[in-house]
Structures are given as C-alpha cells and as structure tokens.
Amino acid sequence: MSDRFRVVIVGGGVAGMAIATRLGNSLGRSGKLDITLVDKGFSHVWKPMLHCFAAGTAKNENDRITFISHAAAHGFRFCYGEIAGIDRAAKRLKLAPLEEEDHEVLLDERYLDYDVLIFAIGSRANDFGTPGVVENCIFLDNIVEANNFNERFRHAVIQAYGRGSPLDIAIVGGGATGVQLAAELHKALDIGSLYNFTPVTPEMRVTLLEAGPRILPAFPENVSAAAQKQLEALKIKVLTSTMVSGADEHGFMLKDGTRVDAQFRVWAAGVKAPDVTRQMDGLECGRGGQFLVRPNLQTTLDDSIFAVGDCAFISDSPLAPTAQVARQQAHHLARYLPGFIFNKKPVPAFKFKNRGAIVALGDYNGWGAFADGKTFGGGFMHGLSARLGHMALYRQHQFELYGPFRGMIACFTDWLDGFVRPPVRMD
Numbered sequence: 001m002s003d004r005f006r007v008v009i010v011g012g013g014v015a016g017m018a019i020a021t022r023l024g025n026s027l028g029r030s031g032k033l034d035i036t037l038v039d040k041g042f043s044h045v046w047k048p049m050l051h052c053f054a055a056g057t058a059k060n061e062n063d064r065i066t067f068i069s070h071a072a073a074h075g076f077r078f079c080y081g082e083i084a085g086i087d088r089a090a091k092r093l094k095l096a097p098l099e100e101e102d103h104e105v106l107l108d109e110r111y112l113d114y115d116v117l118i119f120a121i122g123s124r125a126n127d128f129g130t131p132g133v134v135e136n137c138i139f140l141d142n143i144v145e146a147n148n149f150n151e152r153f154r155h156a157v158i159q160a161y162g163r164g165s166p167l168d169i170a171i172v173g174g175g176a177t178g179v180q181l182a183a184e185l186h187k188a189l190d191i192g193s194l195y196n197f198t199p200v201t202p203e204m205r206v207t208l209l210e211a212g213p214r215i216l217p218a219f220p221e222n223v224s225a226a227a228q229k230q231l232e233a234l235k236i237k238v239l240t241s242t243m244v245s246g247a248d249e250h251g252f253m254l255k256d257g258t259r260v261d262a263q264f265r266v267w268a269a270g271v272k273a274p275d276v277t278r279q280m281d282g283l284e285c286g287r288g289g290q291f292l293v294r295p296n297l298q299t300t301l302d303d304s305i306f307a308v309g310d311c312a313f314i315s316d317s318p319l320a321p322t323a324q325v326a327r328q329q330a331h332h333l334a335r336y337l338p339g340f341i342f343n344k345k346p347v348p349a350f351k352f353k354n355r356g357a358i359v360a361l362g363d364y365n366g367w368g369a370f371a372d373g374k375t376f377g378g379g380f381m382h383g384l385s386a387r388l389g390h391m392a393l394y395r396q397h398q399f400e401l402y403g404p405f406r407g408m409i410a411c412f413t414d415w416l417d418g419f420v421r422p423p424v425r426m427d
C-alpha cells in the first residue's frame with residue numbers, strides 16, 4: 001500500500017485526462033502524490049469529435065491517446081476498469097469484474113483505496129424512457145459506439161448502392177451533436193459519391209427531428225435560423241416542434257400520430273449521467289443522475305469526493321454539459337487540490353468564464369457566439385473562422401495533453417495523412 005496521498009480520478013475524458021496530466025506533471029512525477037486514473041476504455045478521445053468518427057470523416061486511430069503510455073509519461077498510473085460502487089467510510093472504490101463478451105470472467109471484482117476521489121465519468125444521451133429507443137436506435141456517447149455507428153453506416157450505404165434504393169437516416173436531437181452529425185454524415189456521403197462505384201448514386205435522405213421550436217437552442221436565434229437554412233440547402237429535412245413518442249425497427253413514431261421511417265435511426269437528444277452514479281454510497285444526485293456538487297465541486301455529502309464535467313451538477317448555478325465547462329473545472333481542481341491536500345486549504349468556488357460556443361457543419365458552414373450574444377461565421381466564407389475555431393479547440397486540448405512538441409508532430413502527421421488516405425473511411 002502506498003504511503004503517499006492517493007488521488008483517484010475516475011473517467012479519462014476531457015476533464016479527467018486534463019486533471020491527471022496536470023497533477024501528474026506537477027506532483028506525480030516528483031513522487032509527492034500517488035495518482036491513479038481509472039477508465040472503462042483503453043484510450044482517450046476528444047468527445048466533441050465523435051460525430052466525425054461516426055461518419056468516418058476523421059480517423060480515430062490518429063486521434064486516440066493510449067492511457068497506459070500517456071500515464072507513464074506524465075507521472076500517474078492507469079487502471080483499466082469500470083467503477084461499480086464505493087464505500088465512503090473505508091474510502092475504497094469497487095471496480096466491476098472484467099468479463100469477455102461470452103461472460104467469461106477475466107478479472108474478479110477489484111478495489112482501489114483513495115484519499116481524494118474525483119468523478120469525471122461524463123454523460124450519455126437521454127432517451128427519457130421513450131419506448132423502443134434503446135432497442136432500435138444507435139447512440140453516440142463513446143468511441144466504441146462511434147466505431148459501431150461507422151460500421152453500420154458503411155453497411156447501410158453499401159446496401160443502398162447495391163440495391164439502388166434510397167437510404168433514410170433519421171436523427172433525434174437538434175442540439176450541437178445532432179446538427180453536426182447530420183452535416184458530417186452528409187459530408188461522408190458527398191465524398192463517397194465522388195468515388196462513383198456504381199453508375200447511379202442512390203438518394204440519401206437525412207431527417208433531423210427536434211422537440212423544441214428551433215435547432216441549436218443553446219445558440220442565439222440567428223445562428224439557429226442560419227444553421228437550419230444551411231442544412232436545408234444540403235437537402236437535410238429539419239422537423240422542429242416534433243415530439244418522438246417511440247421507435248421501432250422501421251422508424252420513429254411521433255406524438256401527433258404520424259411516423260418518420262428510416263433504416264438508420266440515431267438518438268442524440270438529452271443528457272444524463274451514467275446510471276452508476278446512483279450506486280455511490282448515497283451521494284446525492286440530480287434529476288439527470290449527475291452528482292450534486294457545491295460551488296467548489298466537492299460533492300454535497302462528502303468532502304473527500306469531487307465531481308467535474310458532465311457528471312457534476314452545481315445546484316446553485318447549473319452549467320451546460322460542454323467541453324469548455326469540463327476543461328475549466330479540471331483546471332480549477334488541478335490548481336487548488338494541492339493546497340487542499342497538503343495545507344488543508346478549502347478549494348475555492350469554481351467560476352465559469354464563458355468564452356462562447358462554436359458549431360461547425362462539416363466543411364459546409366460554421367458559426368460562433370460570444371458570451372455577450374454577438375455572433376460570427378456564416379457568410380461568403382462559409383463560416384471559415386468558426387470552422388477553424390472549432391478545430392483549434394481540439395488542437396488546444398491535444399497540445400495540453402501532449403505538450404507543444406508532440407502536439408506539433410500530431411498536427412503534422414494528421415496533415416500528412418490527408419495526402420495518403422481517402423478523406424472518408426472506406427474500410
């Protein structure tokens with residue numbers, strides 16, 4: 001057992017990876033802290049790119065960061081596993097048994113002791129219990145689902161080409177995820193049609209369904225209107241104020257009694273925390289299952305446990321589940337945890353600095369909104385500034401994790417890759 005202070009971070013996404021890397025670089029390498037990152041996957045991906053991986057317009061082989069090697073280079077340890085519970089009195093967390101697909105147990109239940117525990121386990125789309133959705137829709141919440149999505153998407157496209165029949169795709173959720181995914185799928189089909197592998201390109205019909213009165217509700221109305229216009233120019237059908245009441249293997253049932261039929265059905269609406277948050281020894285959760293935290297990100301009932309990013313909910317001042325919030329909260333904890341651990345100084349309240357938001361519709365267009373509501377993008381440059389800004393956020397994250405030198409090399413190899421491989425995944 002380690003005699004150093006043990007920090008365990010569960011979840012190596014946007015927030016968890018930033019905390020582990022920062023604390024590891026400053027206090028893990030020097031041996032002052034014993035830091036362990038737990039994740040149910042083997043590699044980190046920048047989740048805001050999942051829709052590109054799903055459409056095949058980005059190659060996640062280049063964009064994944066392997067936890068084990070990253071941890072070794074940055075002064076922390078990686079533990080592969082899925083959290084299944086905690087014992088708060090004993091300060092011990094339980095990892096679920098590791099099973100093969102055929103349920104053969106590779107590793108029994110395991111336990112990890114902590115002095116400080118940080119939850120950064122993110123979120124999932126929320127089907128709100130809508131009948132048939134889990135069984136009949138594809139979700140896009142992690143890299144496994146994105147890869148599975150891509151495989152099924154390619155099969156559906158091949159089927160449409162082979163049969164010469166149209167392919168209907170329906171996406172539920174007109175937030176940034178659904179809107180960007182619709183555009184990215186269109187881009188993939190556009191590029192694919194250039195390869196001309198049958199004399200006639202079958203029709204691909206994408207429908208976006210949104211329950212609210214407009215798409216991109218987190219953006220100003222002019223951005224919503226411009227984005228809808230752009231999607232419609234791409235022949236993507238946008239149905240707003242459209243409430244889905246169920247799904248089956250042929251499509252979606254709507255509340256008004258009509259249907260939208262589609263071979264390919266995607267659920268990209270709503271946000272909730274992973275179900276496991278409710279099994280954490282009585283820690284308080286909000287309606288969407290997120291851990292309730294105080295303004296300084298400490299959970300309401302336990303001073304030794306913090307939560308950040310999408311899985312945390314500050315009751316006094318709720319924040320949107322975005323990568324920007326997750327990163328800033330991670331930086332806040334990485335900055336103030338050392339004082340809390342070594343000098344018993346309370347962690348101050350987290351203050352969110354709204355730097356605006358960006359949405360990119362593939363290569364077609366993009367918009368940004370500043371905190372004061374002013375917008376940019378669109379126009380004759382097709383939102384080049386917003387599209388570049390969107391990409392810059394990813395590169396900034398990559399530079400933060402890799403450091404400047406390896407970050408530059410990663411950018412350069414991505415650029416070189418563009419000369420060697422097709423711009424959309426074909427295999």
Ligand SMILES: Cc1cc2nc3c(=O)[nH]c(=O)nc-3n(C[C@H](O)[C@H](O)[C@H](O)COP(=O)(O)OP(=O)(O)OC[C@H]3O[C@@H](n4cnc5c(N)ncnc54)[C@H](O)[C@@H]3O)c2cc1C
Binds near residue numbers: 177311326
């Ligand atoms: C398609 C898509 C596009 C998006 N686009 C944008 C955008 O343009 N801008 C923006 O700001 N935000 C965007 N978001 C939202 C953004 O990705 C999230 O807000 C952000 O990733 C949250 O970071 P996080 O660290 O809280 O969680 P995540 O980045 O989701 O990381 C959670 C980690 O926890 C791990 N984990 C989960 N459960 C367990 C468990 N039980 N045990 C162990 N490990 C576990 C996961 O494997 C994962 O590594 C997008 C999201 C999606 C899905």
